[in-house]
Amino acid sequence: MTSRSSRTTARTSPEARAVARTQTLLPGKDGIGTVRRTTLPGGLRIVTETLPSVRSATFGIWAHVGSRDETPALNGATHYLEHLLFKGTHKRSALDISAAIDAVGGEMNAFTAKEYTCYYARVLDTDLPLAIDVVCDMLTGSLILAEDVDAERGVILEEIAMTEDDPGDVVHDLFAKTMFGDTPLGRPVLGTVDTINALTRDQVARFYKKHYDPTHLVVAAAGNIDHATVVRQVRRAFEKAGALTRTDAVPVTPRDGHRAIRTAGRVELLNRRTEQAHVVLGMPGYARTDDRRWALGVLNTALGGGMSSRLFQEVREKRGLAYSVYSYTSGFADCGLFGVYAGCRPSQIHDVLRICRDELDRVAHEGLADDEIARAIGQLSGSTVLGLEDTGALMNRIGKSELCWGDQMSVDDMLAHIASVTPDDVRAVAADLLGQRPSLSVIGPLKDKQADRLDEAVA
Incomplete structure (x- = not known):
């Protein structure tokens, strides 16, 4: 069992220090609204939008995984994992994570959808380095301890119960089931009482390892920020975690394909x-x-x-x-x-x-x-x-x-x-x-x- 006090030291190879590729995607006007993208050698993409007129910044990491990536037995695993990434890393306990953002008056949260998951923090522009460090640490260094999995199981079951008490929400899940049937798009994002009770620590940990590779992630930041500084701070955080060692890695492409829905009159x-x-x-x-x-x-x-x-x-x-x-x-x-x-x-x-x-x-x-x-x-x-x-x-x-x-x-x-x-x-x-x-x-x-x-x- 891994403990929070344990720490691994990641070594970055010379190849991993290769020059990143940066593009200006939208030039903006007079530097306002400029959108840039940098792709790091490990396949991590970083996009930013500069807005110098504000005093805040929002930093987020998007994962290319949602409930439609789950098997029937894993229904709810993506959302379960979203909760668990707030429970502690090698560097921080769950309290340390929340207290760090609370101490600067920021806000931090996450959401899970059918095709993606997002973790974010909104802070004053001067506190952006802290937000970057905390969120990157959560995404790369989560421990997913067995005791945290068991404790959070009750929280998620309460969330399911809370949702069930709101029929105005439940009817939309019912409509997805009506249209898509027993398929990943037809199942609830939260999972069910049965699937959440059945999920194990090893299942969730394997899901984390499979879907939170840097090639599956997009870092996004907007506000009174400097693109090069954000890239440097994100790169440092991921390299310390040993997450950018694959120099031949390329980002995953957007989902494609065609699914014909033939449901009618149900x-x-x-x-x-x-x-x-x-x-x-x-x-x-x-x-x-x-x-x-x-x-x-x-x-x-x-x-x-x-x-x-x-x-x-x-x-x-x-x-x-x-x-x-x-x-x-x-x-x-x-x-x-x-x-x-x-x-x-x-x-x-x-x-x-x-x-x-x-x-x-x-x-x-x-x-x-x-x-x-x-x-x-x-x-x-x-x-x-x-x-x-x-x-x-x-x-x-x-x-x-x-x-x-x-x-x-x-x-x-x-x-x-x-x-x-x-x-x-x-x-x-x-x-x-x-x-x-x-x-x-x-x-x-x-x-x-x-x-x-x-x-x-x-x-």
Whole structure:
């Protein structure tokens, strides 16, 4: 058993000190918003965006691993591992990790998705070296002790229980299962009570060793930073951990391939004694690399992306049938989802489903009016810019772009793509996507007669 007091000394070969490759991906304006990438000889990529006008910096490390990389027996391992990397390294205990960032008023967290995991810290620009040292230490030197695995098991089971208490969250997991079935994309990111109880320390440790190689990682930093300084500090941290010894290593490429979703007309009902019925009505969408994603974004905004959207107006404003109603899209490497969510009184579920289905069918056959499309383009453009107003959002953008696309797109180019969407583009996507037969997921206390009628919504 490894103890926290043990320490290995890593030696760096002369080859590992080879010159790194640095590129300017986005030049920015007057040095503001410049995005650079450096690839180290060990296959680690470092991307930064410089914003001299702020006093903060956000540092993150993205791992090319998510719940879709798990076998059925390992369901939940990626998220379990996310927790365990905060539990201690050769240099720091769990308390040392949290106290170091707390002591400078920073914030540190992580999140796991179906195709990636991210660990990050947001601090004052002067404290960036500390954030780099702490986060890099977590990613390269985690001990994954058996006692920590056992202790954290209870925490994760409580997190699953907390999620289960929120049917508005659970219904989205149910919809993924409805669409993808018993596949990695259809299983919950958190895992299940059974899989979490069955996971062992050795299984999690092997998962860590396999997926946290530097070639699977992207370092991202944004704020009042200097690219060369960040590269130097990250390189030093990884070399001290002995993580950059493979001089022939190259970064993994973004996920690709094609997964066809043929699910249609499926209904999944989870009967629970809740105050509301929670529904998701949806169908296959587009992969995140599909050129039609820009038109889909405009369509989604017009349909259910705000208070002026069709679904909000029809379901909430005109009829008062729901407090929360919206549409959303999820794009993966090779497929996607489009869904409409609503929470309503169980007695009104069929009225809500009928209105939502009628609107989807109407837009599929008639399209949207030009003024709706123009308004949606304006809303989407504004929200895109406003969503990038802090260093955390900038770090997320450049880190995810490098990991998922292998490239960077400027905000101006993003806005140009949105602005170039035509009414014909939106109508074509609406006909293609909304013309499909939907599937339905429901959580709520439905009586037998109500449950029997759910098939009407997907007929």
